[in-house]
Amino acid sequence: MAKIKAALNGTIKDVITKKAAGLFRKKGFIATSMRELAENMGVEAPSLYNHIGSKSELLQNICFKIADEFNNHLQVTETSQQTIPQKLELLIRFHIQMMLQVFDEVYVANHEWKHLKEPYLGNFLLQRKSYESRMVKLITSGIKNKALKNIHPHVAVLTILSAVRGLEFWQRHKKEVTVEALENNIVDHLLNGLIKN
Amino acid sequence: MAKIKAALNGTIKDVITKKAAGLFRKKGFIATSMRELAENMGVEAPSLYNHIGSKSELLQNICFKIADEFNNHLQVTETSQQTIPQKLELLIRFHIQMMLQVFDEVYVANHEWKHLKEPYLGNFLLQRKSYESRMVKLITSGIKNKALKNIHPHVAVLTILSAVRGLEFWQRHKKEVTVEALENNIVDHLLNGLIKN
DNA sequence: TCCAAAAACTAATATCCGTTAGTTTTGCAT
DNA sequence: ATGCAAAACTAACGGATATTAGTTTTTGGA
Numbered sequence: 001m002a003k004i005k006a007a008l009n010g011t012i013k014d015v016i017t018k019k020a021a022g023l024f025r026k027k028g029f030i031a032t033s034m035r036e037l038a039e040n041m042g043v044e045a046p047s048l049y050n051h052i053g054s055k056s057e058l059l060q061n062i063c064f065k066i067a068d069e070f071n072n073h074l075q076v077t078e079t080s081q082q083t084i085p086q087k088l089e090l091l092i093r094f095h096i097q098m099m100l101q102v103f104d105e106v107y108v109a110n111h112e113w114k115h116l117k118e119p120y121l122g123n124f125l126l127q128r129k130s131y132e133s134r135m136v137k138l139i140t141s142g143i144k145n146k147a148l149k150n151i152h153p154h155v156a157v158l159t160i161l162s163a164v165r166g167l168e169f170w171q172r173h174k175k176e177v178t179v180e181a182l183e184n185n186i187v188d189h190l191l192n193g194l195i196k197n
Numbered sequence: 198m199a200k201i202k203a204a205l206n207g208t209i210k211d212v213i214t215k216k217a218a219g220l221f222r223k224k225g226f227i228a229t230s231m232r233e234l235a236e237n238m239g240v241e242a243p244s245l246y247n248h249i250g251s252k253s254e255l256l257q258n259i260c261f262k263i264a265d266e267f268n269n270h271l272q273v274t275e276t277s278q279q280t281i282p283q284k285l286e287l288l289i290r291f292h293i294q295m296m297l298q299v300f301d302e303v304y305v306a307n308h309e310w311k312h313l314k315e316p317y318l319g320n321f322l323l324q325r326k327s328y329e330s331r332m333v334k335l336i337t338s339g340i341k342n343k344a345l346k347n348i349h350p351h352v353a354v355l356t357i358l359s360a361v362r363g364l365e366f367w368q369r370h371k372k373e374v375t376v377e378a379l380e381n382n383i384v385d386h387l388l389n390g391l392i393k394n
Numbered sequence: 395t396c397c398a399a400a401a402a403c404t405a406a407t408a409t410c411c412g413t414t415a416g417t418t419t420t421g422c423a424t
Numbered sequence: 425a426t427g428c429a430a431a432a433c434t435a436a437c438g439g440a441t442a443t444t445a446g447t448t449t450t451t452g453g454a
Contacts, residue, residue, distance in 0.1 A: 003401070013431065028229040029313065034442060043402075050401050111308065115228065152374055155382040162363025166355040177349055185352040193390030200431070231412060247431050252412065
């Protein structure tokens with residue numbers, strides 16, 4: 001049988017993980033079998049175990065790589081010299097870009113994390129909670145600044161985070177709008193609303 | 198073994214379906230076994246088949262019952278005598294109420310529909326597409342009216358629909374805010390934005 | 395060209411899955 | 425009390441699952 005080829009900028013393990021992310025997104029983690037993943041790689045299922053530790057490990061790698069990217073970006077944004085609304089805009093734009101650039105991985109991290117095993121599950125949820133509460137702090141500062149309306153900050157965070165997830169459904173309409181227009185639309189909607197003044 | 202008791206306002210099948218919705222939400226459709234569902238009902242797995250046709254049928258019932266509720270409400274809203282922004286507000290409020298009142302079922306319809314079998318899968322996706330495009334029409338009218346900003350209507354619909362889904366994560370924070378405040382916050386955020394004028 | 399290491403293969407294991415068949419128990423109406 | 429229908433039970437089916445063990449093939453460097 002044909003061998004798996006390593007990508008130019010990554011190991012064979014990376015290639016397998018990338019393909020796994022695609023399948024996990026389309027069919028879900030549990031519904032994706034190792035045999036199916038192997039077939040997609042042009043190989044028998046047991047051969048995968050020359051490169052990876054387990055099916056669970058694939059999910060872990062996907063989820064935590066994405067979590068790291070978001071945490072790092074939040075860290076940079078927090079410490080940057082910007083107004084609160086500018087920081088919010090940066091965060092929203094980053095979420096949109098991640099959604100468009102590594103769609104499968106972000107989708108899996110958003111939806112399939114529940115199949116992580118302990119202690120990874122607990123760790124992952126902790127990171128999420130921390131990310132959320134740092135955004136809440138940001139918005140709370142903005143309200144004190146009088147830069148933002150006196151809205152419930154936790155509700156605002158959930159609304160923003162969920163709204164950017166909406167790009168899951170955008171994949172079907174990619175051609176209708178440029179990436180810039182898409183970003184600008186969503187940022188404007190979330191920061192300035194839909195209704196004309 | 199103890200018998201399953203019918204609820205006051207529903208058959209035994211309804212009780213099983215309700216419990217299934219809870220498990221499907223927590224663990225996912227595929228990861229939920231009929232043995233596990235049976236255990237939760239205090240019964241052996243084969244006994245369930247005295248009341249239901251199959252595992253798939255449970256998922257179908259959940260998804261299409263929710264789809265019907267949303268379609269009916271949209272129909273009523275469309276034909277009501279209201280301004281476009283008022284209609285949008287009604288839709289957003291209905292989504293929030295459904296999310297809070299039949300959380301498990303809405304969650305399953307939102308996330309587990311991909312495990313529906315044909316022809317149910319195709320039918321379901323068609324209904325979703327139709328719902329979306331009716332919302333696009335509504336927003337397009339609002340833009341022509343100059344009631345709404347000249348935003349890309351499809352993007353706005355995805356943003357709104359995704360934002361209300363955010364209440365998935367709200368379940369943990371239920372006590373912090375009243376339902377009315379929650380609704381008002383989200384409606385105001387989506388229609389008028391976050392930034393003070 | 396040859397040899398070691400990498401990576402493929404086949405075979406097999408134990409476990410779980412949804413569902414069916416056949417049987418026994420339960421509970422209500424007569 | 426009795427009998428019938430509803431609903432529980434046990435046993436079992438065929439098939440799919442992730443993974444391991446052991447073996448063969450492929451590949452790239454000396």
